[in-house]
Amino acid sequence: MSAAEKPNLPSPLPADIDARKAATSAWHESLRDRICAAFEAIEDEAGDVHAARIGPLAAGRFVRTPWRRPSPDGAEAGGGVTAMMKGRVFEKVGVNVSAVHGRFAPEFAKAIPGADADPRFWASGISLVAHPQSPRVPAVHMNTRFIVTQKAWFGGGSDLTPSLPDAVDSATFHAALKAACDRFDPSWHPRFKAWCDDYFYLPHRKEARGVGGIFFDWLDTGDRDRDAAFARAVGEAFLGVYPGIVRRHFREGWSDDDRRRQLVRRGRYAEFNLLYDRGTQFGLKTDGNVEAILMSLPPLAAWP
DSSP states (O other): OOOEEEEEEOOOOTHHHHHHHHHHHHHHHHHHHHHHHHHHHHHHHHHHHHTTHHHHHOOOOOOOEHHHHHHSSOOOOOOOOEEEOSSSSSEEEEEEEEEEEEEOOHHHHTTTTTTTSSEEEEEEEEEEEEEEEEEESSSEEEEEEEEEHHHHHEEEEEEEEOOSSOOHHHHHHHHHHHHHHHHOTTTHHHHHHHHHHHHSTTTTTTSSSSSEEEEEEEESSSOOOHHHHHHHHHHHHHHHHHHHOOOHTOOOOHHHHHHHHHHHHHHHHHHHHHHOOHHHHHHTTOOHHHHHHGGGOOSOOOOO
């Protein structure tokens, strides 16, 4: 983002910003816990559904690994928890939460609203990426974040990346996100959907990463309660729609060609996250936890 493109966020920080930080971090942890429980329930339901192809596997369980972010002077500057699961439905799924603070590097601060004169920041987020075993089950991404400098804003979104496109899955997913947006502003869904289509695009391939969803950033309408409620609604919409899509397909078989198409699609996914993803760039440029930042990468991928 160039200096000319920086959004002009309207409102100064409220007096209760510390309470808002704490509430947002607690929400991210609560959503993480419910997502993990929902995904583990799917693992239990599946049994040895794919034993003939991938061998008998135990139902997956999330392993949570706390981490702390050191500051340049050696003091702690927040941290987070990486929750990872490998199972018989989900080949790899990560749900990360974090709350970190520090100072932006001078060259990075110039691109961040409110950080020009004061590079201090605080950021909390939840980030999820799921790579299923079956090519019939689409991969998915969801995140929401709250960033505070001398300004404060929400960002996030969710998008679906099928290996084998399915019109019903796509329609169901988009309908859930539209309903979440429409509760707040009917103009948001077409705007955030178009933003998602533009953002999750690989210009060097001249192709979209998947079938889209919504993407938003720098959300500061002046009504912070409403903005926070919208960010929560995005997380709730994801939790309400994606497990059903997984259950619709996880018992279906697949061919070797299906698997090959899945691995190639994962290669495109890796290219986007390493080359263009804002979250990856933000994490690496703020000395975040590298394993948590690169959690989104698939366990296996292929290039034709």
